[in-house]
Amino acid sequence: MRISGLIALATAATMTVTSTSALAETAENEDTSLLTYPETRTVDVVDEQFGIYVSDPYRWLENDVREDENVAAWVTAQNALTDGYLDKLDGTKALAASMTRLFDYDDLDAPVEAGGKYFYERKSGGQNQAILYVRDVDGGEERVLLDPSTWSDDGATALAEWAPSGDGSHLVYAVQDGGSDWRTLKVVKVDTGEVLPDKVEWAKFTNLAWMPRSSGFIYSRFPEPEEGAAFQSLNTNHSLHVHVLGTVQAKDIKVYETQDRPELNHFAELTSDKKWVVITSSSGTDDRYEMTLVKVDSPEINAETLVEGFDHSWSLIDGVGDTLYFVTNKDAPRQRVVKIDLGAENREWVELVPEHSATIDEAVMIGDKIAVNYIDDAKSRLELFALDGKPLGVVDLPGLGQVSQLHGSAKDETGTFAFDSFNQPSTIYKFDAAGAPTVWARPELPFDPDMIAVSQRFYESKDGTRIPMFVVHKKDLDLAEGAPTLLYGYGGFNISVMPQYKPAWLAWIEAGGVFASANLRGGGEYGAEWHDAGRLDNKQNVFDDFIAAGEYLIAEGITPKDGLAIEGRSNGGLLVGAVMNQRPDLFTAGHAAVGVMDMLRFDRFTAGRYWVDDYGYPNKEDDFQTLLAYSPYHNIQDGTDYPALMVSTADTDDRVVPGHSFKYIARLQAANTGAKPHLIRIETRAGHGSGKPTDKVIAEYSDIYGFMADAIGLELK
Template sequence: MRSLTILTLAIGLAAIAPAQAAEHENKETPLTYPETKTVDVVDEQFGEYISDPYRWLENDVREDAEVADWVKAQNAVTDAYLETLPGRDALAQSMEELFDYDDLGNPVEAGGKYFYERKSGGQNQAVLYVRDGAEGEERALIDPAGWSDDGATALAGWKPSGDGSLLAYAVQDGGSDWRTLKVLDVKTGEVRADTVEWAKFTDLVWMPQNFGFLYSRFPEPEEGEAFQSLNENHAVYLHLIGTDQEKDTKVYATPDQPELNHVADLTSDKEWVVITSSSGTDDRYEITLVKVDAPKLETRKLVSGFENDWRLIDGAGDTLYFVTNKDAPRLRVVKTDLSADQPEFTELVAESDAVVDGAMIVGNRLVVSYLVDAKSQLSVFDLDGEALGTLDLPGPGQVGSLSGSMKSDEGFFTFQSFNRPTTVFRYEPSSEPTVWAAPSLPFDPDTVEVSQRFYESKDGTKIPMFLVHMKGQDLSEGAPTMLYGYGGFNISVLPQYKPAWMAWIKAGGVFASANLRGGGEYGKEWHDGGRLQNKQNVFDDFIAAGEYLLTMGITSQNGLAIEGRSNGGLLVGAVMNQRPDLFTAGHAAVGVMDMLRFDRFTAGRYWVDDYGYPNKEQDFRTQLAYSPYHNIEDGIDYPALIVSTADTDDRVVPGHSFKYTARLQALDTGDKPHIIRIETRAGHGSGKPTDKVIEEYSDIYAFLAHATGLELDQ
């Protein structure tokens, strides 16, 4: 069956649809949507006249009272509809139970102390703990619970100083990408007076002797523009402990190239600062070095040209180790000697069929994380590149958060899968990994079956897809199925545990995750195959996944829901337009919906590496062909759709979702509900408190369950 052509699939679907259509089809009373005003805005681009009647909805909801009123009216309709759905409370209760576990983070050792995050069931935000020694008694160091009344202020990054006496940390408020940086005395718990504002897209790097730390920031935005204006002129600064931010030293910037971002790292021996510069999202970097003990922190260019991916692993003295895709589309490991007049890169671990996903050095061992058909594998090498074998993992899943040091014989990594929350493993070169911390699970993972299938896309490309459902579940007549996808920015969608997904599965639904082109699962070729002029491949891959699920009888007729976030929200909007007959319902979360204006707001300009430039004709015509906002068709019955966004999303501004929903509601798109759920004091996703996540996804999955016929316990 896997070799069926798309033509055969289409014929098969046409043949079975009349007989099975009666199995489930909700008849909805059409909703009355708020009337949305239109404005006379028409742009001319390359001879095309583009109407944009909802341009006014791009305005910041916090600054424009008319947009705020529209949001209030839309939420009123959405809330009233959601109140009618059966099983919403049961879903919320299930999610509460499934969130009742310890969500763990990798420990970081500094000065004999171990720092780590843990979020236990019922907590809205993770708490930072510290132990004196690996087996010492833990104590809470930072608990964000008291930072805001609604739990929407989060700990968003931290780094202990080399001796573990101080901790720099980032505060995120309301889901925004902006960060406020502070410093804490680890022994006393006192928060020092140091405060840094307008940090964004930053790491924290302590300099030796704790005299200060490096961070990245943008200039302070104009009044009222913090959540809308383009992010430009990123720079690396040095903050000296005990001084005001106004005295911070600009270490590295490129005023002649304001579009570049710069993020600092430091080798474990604290000899070299390594600054990675990027112009977009395409993993093409320049590398600039700063010798820590050099006067005035002079910079030195190591890699120029923005041609390849370069990821620092670590360094010892003048030898630095990197993962790169230079001359290796599936990546390899190289090293360089900085003492040479013209440093060159020497191959340490050659490219293979598997894709390098990350690496760490622990003492005298190099541990490389590979992707093999979207599943992780850990291989070990010595520092001369000789292969020493692979490490045992609990099963098919995702390895993440590799953290090791050439100065230590101890490293850590995490592992998770669709049916297993994060477990933290400790690795020593002399032995197999051991469990450092594991959650007490709210369910038996062995009762959940995880399998992988491969199906053919429109052009014959084989696409992997994971299927997750309760073990022993009778699928002879199919089951309501949620299909998830992303397909972009070289991001690999790997097995991961999400309580909301598990609630759908435990209710009797099937969960499917397709590894679409545009991601990084098979290296640069896979990414290139789904971006720019190849973006349609992503939509074809997703549509083919839906056809496969129906033809194979995995999903029930009228039982296929789709979900995607951000670039995945764009995916949902695009395929809803292209194949409204195929899907029963959809959830488009924080999506990029207007492909002709995405580059005008906040971080949108970075995305041109994947989407292209709207002001270049070839890119414009490609974008216009699939832009969700511009391709909604009048007179076509659309699936049930819930759009979700948030007022403080300064990654994908909510105007994308506002405009898309307004047009979908204004045109004749059928009687099924097309609603939008707009969260307050929430952003693109990170930092969202647990209670808001449960409330949001019990609403959304009750909507999808009702549309697809998934029966929820009352």
Template sequence: MRSLTILTLAIGLAATSPVLAADQENKETPLTYPETKTVDVIDEQFGEYISDPYRWLENDVREDPEVADWVKAQNAVTDAYLETLPGRESLAQSMKELFDYDDLGIPVEAGGKYFYERKSGGQNQAVLYVRDGVDGEERVLIDPATWSDDGATALAGWKPSGDGSLLAYAVQDGGSDWRTLKVLDVESGEVKADTVEWAKFTDIVWMPKNIGFLYSRYPEPNEGEAFQSTNLNHAIYLHPVGNDQAKDIKVFATPDQPELNHFAELTSDKEWVMIASASGTDERVEVTMIKVDAPELETRKLVSGFDYDWRLIDGVGDTLYFTTNKDAPRLRVVKIDLGADEPEFTEVIAESDAVINGTMIVGDRLVVSYLVDAKSQLSTFDLDGKALGTLNLPGPGQVTSLSGSMKSEEGFFSFQSFNRPTTVFRYEPSSEPTVWAAPSLPFDPDTVEVTQRFYESKDGTKIPMFLVHMKGQDLSAGAPTMLYGYGGFNISVLPQYKPAWMAWIKAGGVFASANLRGGGEYGKEWHDAGRLQNKQNVFDDFIAAGEYLLTTGIASQNGLAIEGRSNGGLLIGAVMNQRPDLFTAGHAAVGVMDMLRFDRFTAGRYWVDDYGYPDKEQDFRTQLAYSPYHNIKGGIDYPALIVSTADTDDRVVPGHSFKYIARLQALDTGDKPHLIRIETRAGHGSGKPTDKVIEEYSDIYAFLAHATGLELDK
């Protein structure tokens, strides 16, 4: 389970005089939910009898008319309730204005041409541009707006050939993880006949002389199973340009280990291909190398065993640089000479207290992005590891998308924060970074304040949390507050700009983001402390964040809303069960809600690194203890809750959310609304058009605002 950027609206401090949610709640009329049928399904596992009366809701909504009817009935109740909420239209208008900015991508140079994405003025999808030379005149290369009437078909990856004459790109339809790969002639704009289907979890790697590109794919699924069947037998193929896909050459596969995924990378001098193979999400990989000029692309195992993470930085000739967590939980930089008789890794940059979050080589400089208390720091070194200093950044925030080459004297990276949309910087070793592209802002980002605090979790662990609000707002006065969390898969939740969050802040609310264990903010130990048998730590960390916000008076009483997506949706479901008294309202998006069956669908089997195996007793008992679907308690008043999912989510299949909300509605869980919002022609999140994002979040945040007393019509 692995940003939006610019604000163009001046923001003034909105006065906050919230109506207490308790006053609103007394006026709520209990909803009548659709009647959901139950089935007699009971599984026996390790002596436990597990009832699953809503198993039928796991069926694909596109294939099962009964599930489709249930979806329509649920959306009808949800839509009718949302129509009654005050301020929804004004919130949508605010978000529309806040989305009116240039969302910028990092440029990629090839053959003297620079390729980059930009989404402007609320466009539904990003447009790909090209310019001749770093300062040349830009022209549109691909505009996905022409691909579908509803804007739900997206450009989902691209790579120019080495000379910049051709471009391979991926098409994503309706939010699915499946990709269709095409080839475009850069000069003429002609889309060639090449069509590659069933690519998924793939990079695009052009081979020298434009002979073709490498990509990763699964076998074609059986009819009707594309959005639910388990993903097995990932393989890397070479697609020769101009050929039919049936003639593509299988370069690497592991039929004896069908659970493995494989990803290809290429050094900038195009001498070595690295293939990283992994069975899960825990970034423990085997490394296989292919010498590009070797006959028949013969493979050579470099790292055996799934014990550590290895990430290729770049290489020249036979000397390659990697980051790894071998003997370094917070990562270090090593190099290896593949031309030696007995190649060995040698250390270049030792592990430090900070966590390495990204690296690039620009000419003869190593540029390393570190995380220091969940904030980025850029440091430079020579290729022997001698420290040369740090680079200036605009403030506390997140550095992303480092892109450089040992064959070039320029590199690029982007920077953003909660109050600063993405700015793209150009870096040359001889000087400080300079702005390559930045949106014009008619407001001062300094009018929005970002601070960081540390609070204690249940076991005494110090947890960092960012607070974002309008400058001058009295945090001791109490305001409706939205608490966001994730806590899993070694993913660091860093400062990022999102217009929907800013709309909440603009209305006078406080936004809080907690850096829970299970993420990667402090390296492998931090991740390990929030997974498998330690997963309860994630929920404890989040609960402690809520308690801190309330006891310090930052969040108003009856004014604490919580939000999480995917693994974060699981987080919301779990803490709602464990502490329904603490929170006023919640949003659980595309969540993993059934911890005993998550591994049976699409990519779910990869998540066992974080969640464990439901068919192993120790893991099963841990999962059963917090599984959101199985731990809903009748006879207890639950907070107001809105669950969101989508019919084409083939990452976390919507059956998770369907079953969870069905049980929540069926049991005696109080009079507050417990609703589900089910989007059509959308998936796990990527590729969703801007107009659908605005519609979705104006609905959801109006729901949370109504529950917490945040006044939207001001």
């Protein structure tokens, strides 16, 4: 991005990187407190792009740890070093005990209504996986429908997506094994709990929607990958299929595909009256879609284009007969609600709810009303509208927090949603067209939420942009001299980081630390413009926003100068790696989880090709120059003291392949980057994050937060 930076990076990129034995020599000569890292061999790989020579001495670490014994041996050595270091820390056991207690509550999801029954998940008392329950809407005893704890010995097989049929007689569900994005689909009879012989493999990035009369369901899948390539090969040729109950997968009906455009993904929904299949097609991660319709009762599958061209976001709310309702950002960066009459001679989009200063996150129908969930300065606001767009009032929410799992349809007279905040796990509410919410289920808490202070502040980024940030701490904590602080950020893919309860964060807060969450550009908090301001050649804004958050916390006295730790996951792991390179003097410790660290090769593995919407194309010169300017792997500053850093990943992460983290930590360990530890924690049978059993979460975060607490002086008891 900056010319001077590009020149420096071009020089750094051609530098020969030595093995980690050089670091051991530095430890002997300068500081015996330095760790002796495992030897990591290098390979002579140099790529030339646009006249710049880029070395990649650790490319062999991209190989699948399950297939390459050399990578497996490297992982074993790194984990042994990390485990040995963590075993010497006093605070990890205290954190594990605290997190175990804070997980000991009923973690509830909002129920889905079908056929006079409620279906919902609940994870109680620190169970590894949530259990799916069913009960009658009118009351009665709940019963277990699916219990994933019986599916594997290690608790790493999880219930993922699921959907009940319209009459509530059947439920299709997805099995996620070891954290992978791949899904196996099965069907259970609701009245008996019998799992039917039906089985669908190679589903991925899929919605599940039932056809009329519970005859079957529609889903998305990829072709079966070549043997040994399931966790690394690119995902292409996504297609939609209908599985008819009682048949084998080979007989599934292909509904939609785009063989001439293999890069597209396809996602199917049905209107609640089962009249229309609405297909959303995407070319990447950006919210720009084509929309296609298939009439359910048509004698043949005839796909009709509703919206052509990947220019805007479109999200189906529901349909009533031939009238469909959508949320869109067409002519409204912060989104609006529109409808279209498919039976009209001249179809046209009619605006119902205009764009607002707040951003529309989602909307559902509840009978003849529309409930719109807004993001208003990074917190939720729920409002009701008539079908003609007339405002009907704001739903009274219990405080500063997040509305999620908003459920309802044109066939329902009531809706449900979950509400949580940093000091409040999800409470489930039921509400009707009058807008008055009532508690459907509230968990008993293992702590007093009134003892936790949650506030929102605003600070200025480098270019003067006003950025919101939440600050959370114990009410009786004296901040006069500052307290060790954990700063969290993400900043990408139009994802809004809202107030939410996480036991690991609360364990940090209960130990006397401050937790801060910054709403960086690149997210969706303020609509498309906010997202655009933090992607592609604007990506540096995200890093500037995060750096400015750290500077603000210190300047305000909230955080002592040597007391700031940072954390981010996935795109947030990239964030941590980038700002560590740019401002190693500002931060004292960091956690980069499942991060995208090699910005020149991210598009070559699994889902990485989708991310070009946010990052750009490494094979296009302008994008290449931008990516090289901040790529964490390529910008490690040799001869600069770095903060203490823990990198975390997992062997079965097929979203951001672990090679990103492997290569990054190998290069960091090999460089002369000071006395503080730079370690990697590699989990087994765990993926990008979803489906991870509770015991693994507690073990992981007690290790990582114990590591960062030790680095910044947070005393753990």
